[in-house]
Amino acid sequence: MQQADLLTKGKEVNTKPSLASGASASSHLLKIPPxxxxxxxxxxxxxECRDHLxxxxxxxxxxxxxxGSFFRRPLDCKSQDDLGDFTNTWPYRVQQSITNLKLRLxxxxxxxxxxxxxxxAAQHPYLMEIHRITSALAxxxxxxxxxxxxxxxAGKNTPSSIVMTQVLNWIAEHYAKLHVLKLEIxxxxxGCLGSIKELQxxxxxxxxxTxxxxxxxxxxxxxxxxxxxVVGPPRGLLMRQRFGYQTRITQSAIHQLLERIRPLKHLTLTQVTDPRTDVSIFLxxxxxxxxxxxxxxxxxxxxxxxxxxxxxxxxEFLSAFLLDTPNMQELSLTWPNMEITLVDYISRSVRRLEFAIGSTEQAKAIVDRLVLMQYRLRYLQRIKFNIINEGIEKSIEEEDKWGLFNFSLPIQNLAA
Structure with missing residues (x-):
């Protein structure tokens, strides 16, 4: 656990800076406005956590x-065992101060x-596991x-649907002040998420x-x-379903979700699919x-x-959408073979841009195009480019070695 490394178990770190250095540092720092x-x-x-401490x-x-800022650092628990060790070892006041938790189950x-x-055993192991996890979260x-x-x-499995659903139900009922939730399982x-009224x-x-x-x-x-x-679909799910694998997992987020939820300020859509299929999940x-x-x-x-x-x-539809968004401040478009003509449709309110490109020459072409449009993009402050490698061709015999869903990833950033 990240924070568990800061202190010895159950004891505070014995850090004693010299009197002169501590007085000098504090006197300069406290002269700064609050x-x-x-x-x-x-x-x-x-x-680093050590520097913060x-x-x-x-x-x-x-x-x-x-x-307060220190305890906004995430408590990184590698498993529910790690979480249990933390809550059984650390003092009450430290546990009460934790606001950010990353828990692998x-x-x-x-x-x-x-x-x-x-x-x-008199009780089913799933019930015991649910009680163990929720008791630590409490x-x-x-x-x-x-x-x-x-x-x-990679060799470890995620919890069963029974355990995961009951843990999520407990969280929705007891973490009423939850603002940010990342669900990777x-x-x-x-269905319980609707009761977290303060979720932002x-x-x-x-x-x-569901x-x-x-x-x-x-x-x-x-x-x-x-x-x-929305970052999906889960790795390998579409392939398993295509070959007849039976699963209760289904696509829960479709266009109707965007039609019903309240107007969003920040939206991320990431579609990771097998390049050998024509399936368009979100886009x-x-x-x-x-x-x-x-x-x-x-x-x-x-x-x-x-x-x-x-x-x-x-x-084409995205281009029309971008041209007619009055309050867009940050735009990121990343996919292979992206046409540079998309920059012609950027909203005039945009301040930050991020594009996927195949070469530095393409980046220069985009910058030159934006320079010609500076009369309209007067608020633009920063441009970031992700250079995408060419795809690696591999034989069927190499599938097990490289995996079924490898694709080109950004490996280099250029600032314009």
């Missing part, structure tokens, strides 16, 4: 002012199932940012065990939702029509990314 000091404390989130050790006043271990099979009542992630090791029902940001794969109609109904109840990120004309009709005036940030080139019809 609002500037708060900004500095927030900037410390980009530094050292700042807290300057003196009592700095500790009191910077403590994995399936019940075989040794936990064995007693149930042999009749030595000790962190201040969580406002939560990420529920897959196991980091699809084996669950998400949601990221999920667009797939779950039907599209029910998902649309549930997420339309989120009256505080401003940011939506289709119905999606663009829903965006135009319901989110055109509210959107400030739009990020669209795809592992394959969208259809010409989609790109």
């Amino acid at each position: 609002e500037v000091r708060d900004y500095i404390y927030d900037l410390m989130l980009a530094f 050292n700042l807290l050790c300057v003196n009592k006043q700095v500790y009191g002012e910077a403590r 994995e399936e019940v271990k075989p040794q936990a199932v064995a007693p149930w099979i042999t009749g030595q 000790k962190l009542p201040g969580v406002t940012h939560l990420s529920l992630l897959r196991p980091s090791e 699809e084996q669950c029902h998400i 940001s949601l990221q999920f794969s667009g797939f779950s065990e 039907s599209p109609t029910r998902t649309t109904e549930v997420l339309s109840k989120l009256t505080s939702l401003e940011r939506l990120s 289709n004309l119905k999606t663009m029509k829903a965006l135009y009709d319901h989110h055109r005036e509210s959107l400030k940030v739009l990020k669209i990314s795809s592992s394959t080139t969208p259809t010409p019809a989609f790109v």
Whole structure:
């Protein structure tokens, strides 16, 4: 765990800077206006945890002012076992201060199932696992940012649908102040999310065990939702379904969701599909029509990314949409073989741009084109380019080695 490395278990770090250096650092820092000091404390989130902790050790006043920013750092738990160790070891006041939790969940271990099979356990291991996870979460009542992630090791499975759904139900009931939720696991029902009234940001794969109609109904109840990120489909799901694999996971996010939810300020659509198929999961004309009709005036940030080139019809509709968005401030378009003519349709309010290109020559061509349009793009401040490699051709024998869903990824950034 990230924060668990900062202190020895159950004991605070014994950091004793010299009297002269501590007095000098604190005297200069405390001469800065309070609002500037708060900004500095927030900037410390980009530094190593150890550096951030050292700042807290300057003196009592700095500790009191910077403590809140320190506990906004994510508590990174590699599994539910890691979470249990943290809540059983650390003091109550530390647990109460945690606001950001990244939790990876994995399936019940075989040794936990064995007693149930042999009749030595009175309770089903899934029920015991649900109780163990929720009991640990109950000790962190201040969580406002939560990420529920897959196991980091490829050989480990995600929890069963029963465990994951019950944990999510508990979170929806007890984390009433939850503002940001990232859900990376699809084996669950998400019908409970509608009760998290203060949820402002949601990221999920667009797939779950909840039907599209029910998902649309549930997420339309989120009256505080401003940011939506859909990154999918899950790796390998479409291939398994194409070959007859039976699963309860279905596409939950469709165009009707964008028609029913409140107008968004920030939208990310990332479509990762097998380049050998023509399946368009999210990037289709119905999606663009829903965006135009319901989110055109509210959107400030739009990020669209795809592992394959969208259809010409989609790109044409997107061009018309971009030209008619009055409040767009940040735009990111990333997919192979993107036409540079898209820059002609950028809204005049845009401040930041990000494009996928195949070469530095293409980047220069885009910059030259934007220079000619500077009379219209007067607010543009920053351009970022992602250079995409050419795809790697591989034989069938190499599929197991490289995987079925490899595609070109950005490897170099150029600033214009």
